[in-house]
Each structure stands twice: as C-alpha cells, then as structure tokens.
Amino acid sequence: MSNKYEGHISKENLTKIESWLQGKGINRECGFCNENEWTIKDNLVWSWAPDNSGKVPELLMVCLNCGNTMHFNAVVMGLK
Numbered sequence: 001m002s003n004k005y006e007g008h009i010s011k012e013n014l015t016k017i018e019s020w021l022q023g024k025g026i027n028r029e030c031g032f033c034n035e036n037e038w039t040i041k042d043n044l045v046w047s048w049a050p051d052n053s054g055k056v057p058e059l060l061m062v063c064l065n066c067g068n069t070m071h072f073n074a075v076v077m078g079l080k
C-alpha cells in the first residue's frame with residue numbers, strides 16, 4: 001500500500017479507516033490528479049443531510065497534491 005497519510009489522526013482511527021477503505025475496494029488515487037497522497041484528520045465535520053432532517057458527521061480526506069477533498073459519511077464507515 002503506497003498511500004501516504006499525513007498526521008493529525010490517531011493510529012487506532014487510521015487503522016480502522018484503512019481497513020474500511022480496503023474492504024470496500026476503494027481506489028485511492030485522486031480522481032483529479034491521480035496522485036495518492038492524502039491527509040486525514042480525526043476531527044469530523046458536520047454537513048446537512050440531503051433531506052434537511054439534520055446533520056451528518058463526515059470524515060474528510062484531502063489530496064496533498066491538488067486539494068481535492070473527499071467526504072465520507074462517518075456513520076457508514078462505523079466511526080460514529
């Protein structure tokens with residue numbers, strides 16, 4: 001696995017996230033620049049739910065090369 005993740009995250013969460021991504025067969029090359037270097041933070045962000053029923057926690061992965069930012073639902077990932 002050639003992924004590089006920059007700090008800001010606990011070893012425990014990183015392991016959990018890594019195995020979740022692998023288990024889903026998610027391609028981690030950046031969809032815009034094809035690089036494979038990301039930064040992830042422990043801090044979740046809150047976004048509005050699509051049906052406006054409230055907020056959902058999300059994990060952000062930011063491409064270190066181009067800044068493309070992916071949002072993953074933390075509930076679906078089992079982090080929350």
Ligand SMILES: [Zn+2]
Nearest residue numbers: 030033063066
């Ligand atoms: Zn990128």
